[in-house]
Amino acid sequence: MDRVMDQLPPNVMLAILVFAAVACAVIVLAVLWEWWGDRKRQRDLARRLAGVEPSAEGQGSDPFGDLFKEATSADVKWLQPVVARVPHTRDLQHLLDQADMPWQVGTFLLITIGAAMAFGTMALLITNNTMVAIAAAALAAALPYVYVRRRKTKRLRAFEECFPESIDLLGRAIRAGHAFSTGLQMVADESPEPIAGEFRRVFEEQKFGLSIDDSLLALADRIELVDMRIFVTAVLIQREVGGNLAEILDKISYTIRERFTIERQVRVYTAQGRFTGYLLGILPIAVGFLIFLLNGEYMTVLWERDIGRMLISIAAVLQVIGFFVIRKIINIEV
Numbered sequence: 001m002d003r004v005m006d007q008l009p010p011n012v013m014l015a016i017l018v019f020a021a022v023a024c025a026v027i028v029l030a031v032l033w034e035w036w037g038d039r040k041r042q043r044d045l046a047r048r049l050a051g052v053e054p055s056a057e058g059q060g061s062d063p064f065g066d067l068f069k070e071a072t073s074a075d076v077k078w079l080q081p082v083v084a085r086v087p088h089t090r091d092l093q094h095l096l097d098q099a100d101m102p103w104q105v106g107t108f109l110l111i112t113i114g115a116a117m118a119f120g121t122m123a124l125l126i127t128n129n130t131m132v133a134i135a136a137a138a139l140a141a142a143l144p145y146v147y148v149r150r151r152k153t154k155r156l157r158a159f160e161e162c163f164p165e166s167i168d169l170l171g172r173a174i175r176a177g178h179a180f181s182t183g184l185q186m187v188a189d190e191s192p193e194p195i196a197g198e199f200r201r202v203f204e205e206q207k208f209g210l211s212i213d214d215s216l217l218a219l220a221d222r223i224e225l226v227d228m229r230i231f232v233t234a235v236l237i238q239r240e241v242g243g244n245l246a247e248i249l250d251k252i253s254y255t256i257r258e259r260f261t262i263e264r265q266v267r268v269y270t271a272q273g274r275f276t277g278y279l280l281g282i283l284p285i286a287v288g289f290l291i292f293l294l295n296g297e298y299m300t301v302l303w304e305r306d307i308g309r310m311l312i313s314i315a316a317v318l319q320v321i322g323f324f325v326i327r328k329i330i331n332i333e334v
Contacts, residue, residue, distance in 0.1 A: 099152035116141040171249035270330040279327035
């Protein structure tokens with residue numbers, strides 16, 4: 001390891017140190033930002049709860065004041081002009097909620113900007129090329145978004161895996177004579193996360209006055225799954241026209257399980273393509289690192305000369321494009 005560190009050029013060592021310093025600073029700032037936002041939300045909530053008092057005169061004043069007013073945007077007021085002008089930013093908090101992330105929009109943007117600065121500075125110090133630094137900063141800025149999307153996808157998959165069992169539980173509760181709302185509570189109490197949290201939210205919303213139709217539509221908006229939309233649509237239609245809800249739920253559960261079977265068969269058929277994509281993505285990096293360990297002077301030409309740095313940048317871009325193309329080919333929707 002010492003031999004490898006000795007062979008690194010001074011600009012590479014400086015870039016690594018700058019990257020580590022900027023990364024640590026971003027993490028500290030993000031943690032402080034989230035702590036300050038959480039503390040501010042607690043103070044605002046305490047202030048609003050303290051104002052929930054009946055009017056002494058009883059002349060029709062609202063006893064709840066602004067308890068529920070601007071509950072989602074009060075802690076990021078400085079972002080409202082940006083949110084109003086950039087359409088995609090409006091859905092950013094919704095995406096964070098779907099991924100079950102504790103971040104607020106301000107924390108996410110802070111991490112994004114910090115990652116772009118860290119990777120951009122490191123690329124500039126290593127390559128001395130502005131275009132490469134800009135490309136590295138753009139790629140790093142996309143990493144937090146990719147991470148959140150991956151968390152969302154993982155959470156939806158976990159939800160989808162246990163969803164048929166939850167539907168069966170709801171159907172059995174209805175057959176036993178329980179009301180639909182009581183069945184929702186049973187699912188919330190006996191199902192694993194994230195199903196328990198989502199169904200508990202639906203139960204509490206309709207318990208505190210929101211209609212069951214609006215609660216189910218909000219659930220379908222949070223859980224972007226075809227199976228969830230089928231479930232919500234079937235329940236809403238049954239509430240309008242009537243019918244045997246338990247039998248409908250059994251058919252939905254059976255359909256979801258059959259689709260799981262087909263998906264697993266497709267994954268078996270596309271396993272070779274996935275392995276090929278992973279191999280083609282890792283092999284050049286592994287071979288390059290091995291050559292660097294065996295003969296460092298042979299590899300240092302790539303980052304000491306302009307043509308070498310340009311070739312590395314082109315190879316990295318082509319690697320990323322090829323990986324996503326292969327992934328798109330083998331990702332078959334069922």
